[in-house]
Amino acid sequence: MPNLPLPFFTALFLCFILLRLMVGYGRKLPPLFVITISLYALQSVLLGIKWGMGGLPPWALAGLALLLPPATWLSFLQLTDQMSKKAIIWTAGATVLSLSILILAPGFNIPVLIDLASVTIYLGYGFLFFRSATTRQWEWTSRLPIDQMLPTRQTQLIAGAVFSTSALVDLAVAIDFAVNKGSSAATIVGTANLFMLLSLIAIVVLFGRKPSAPQPSNQPTLKQVEASDEQIALVAALDQLMRDEHLYRDENLSLDKLARRLRVPARQISTAVNTLREINLPQYTNGFRVAEACHLLETTDTPITTIIFEVGFTTKSNFNREFQRIAGKSPSAWRKEHRTSTSVEIA
Known part of the structure; x- marks a missing residue:
């Protein structure tokens, strides 16, 4: 050799x-x-x-x-x-x-x-x-x-x-x-x-690495930490904006865009999310993306490769990593489990 x-x-x-x-x-x-x-x-x-x-x-x-x-x-x-x-x-x-x-x-x-x-x-x-x-x-x-x-x-x-x-x-x-x-x-x-x-x-x-995490939710639970009323109101407004207008679907979504929509300084947004949710802004945004991906996996036959881009991810690897981190399992395992549960309920 x-x-x-x-x-x-x-x-x-x-x-x-x-x-x-x-x-x-x-x-x-x-x-x-x-x-x-x-x-x-x-x-x-x-x-x-x-x-x-x-x-x-x-x-x-x-x-x-x-x-x-x-x-x-x-x-x-x-x-x-x-x-x-x-x-x-x-x-x-x-x-x-x-x-x-x-x-x-x-x-x-x-x-x-x-x-x-x-x-x-x-x-x-x-x-x-x-x-x-x-x-x-x-x-x-x-x-x-x-x-x-x-x-x-x-x-x-x-x-x-x-x-x-x-x-x-x-x-x-x-x-x-x-x-x-x-x-x-x-x-x-x-x-x-x-x-x-x-x-x-x-x-x-x-x-x-793919660490596990709690089940996804459209509105993550607020952490019991000290936060100002202004920060609580800001994160609530951000949640509402994400749910109503689905901004997370924009793969080029930036902190600057969010700041312009909410009309507040960019750093205030990231600070508020870090304080109340104890996660960073990318993780916060990916939470909404994964939540919608879970819904599509449960209710549609849309291919996973299509869902990746529909919810705002730009790469398959990032989608799989974040899905595993938030949902605790792979996208295919999530679809299989929830489709099986639905079939049992119907029967």
């Missing part, structure tokens, strides 16, 4: 994640995001060739490594509808500068500039992601579809951690070459790729 370097397994796992996303989102997946994930997979392949087989030009891996942070940042901006000419110009300028250093540094016999540029760039983009994820007033999230609000923030934190870790790995490899002539570089890179692979697996497992 051939001895495949660990980065190859990381590349295969990235390809698996990309295929899973493409199946789930189809044409809704931005092309720049697909390209970025593909670049990460290519980087893992090149790392496997360099540290497992050798014979790879140093500039190939270094050039690709300098392209990944700006590509990731622009993908994030595109996914969150924040892409602007200013952002593109600044990112392109930083990328050209870093690639210029890569090209010119060998001619001036200053290889340390390449390592310094790589560490600086990765730390810089790591800081950008951390800052964007942790800033208190990230108003742009109110324009996102509600289901993307929390995953977007988690993704930023993960990206910030990955870039910061990559910067430390590059620094450790550079120090090893300076002190030990690179005797431990392969071990350092291999350990970093193992960490990345385990992190990717952990993320997939974490987001794929």
Whole structure:
């Protein structure tokens, strides 16, 4: 059996994640995001060739490594509808500068500039992601579809951690070459790729969990917590709006849209829902979606794949996860159980 370097397994796992996303989102997946994930997979392949087989030009891996942070940042901006000419110009300028250093540094016999540029760039983009994820007033999230609000923030934190870790790995490899002539570089890179692979697996497992929860209801019971009269009235109005106008069916429903309909600041809505229901806004919205899905499963022969989009979900995986979380069973099991109950009652 051939001895495949660990980065190859990381590349295969990235390809698996990309295929899973493409199946789930189809044409809704931005092309720049697909390209970025593909670049990460290519980087893992090149790392496997360099540290497992050798014979790879140093500039190939270094050039690709300098392209990944700006590509990731622009993908994030595109996914969150924040892409602007200013952002593109600044990112392109930083990328050209870093690639210029890569090209010119060998001619001036200053290889340390390449390592310094790589560490600086990765730390810089790591800081950008951390800052964007942790800033208190990230108003742009109110324009996102509600289901993307929390995953977007988690993704930023993960990206910030990955870039910061990559910067430390590059620094450790550079120090090893300076002190030990690179005797431990392969071990350092291999350990970093193992960490990345385990992190990717952990993320997939974490987001794929299906915890159980109480039976769905069109109007979840209010929690016995301290809340102002204004918050109670606001959530009651939101419940009424959801029931009467079925806003949850809009797959692009955002906090900003709800704020305009209720004529209150966006943050007041999410705060009120968190306080009274002890759930976040995406979970609140999905509660209404699952409740209608349960009704359709019980009373119609509509295919589950059709129901998914009718009630406002955008992917089958998200629908199945939220249905399991709220109803405590799969959609097909719910339909079978309630159809059986109905048949027994009629008989």
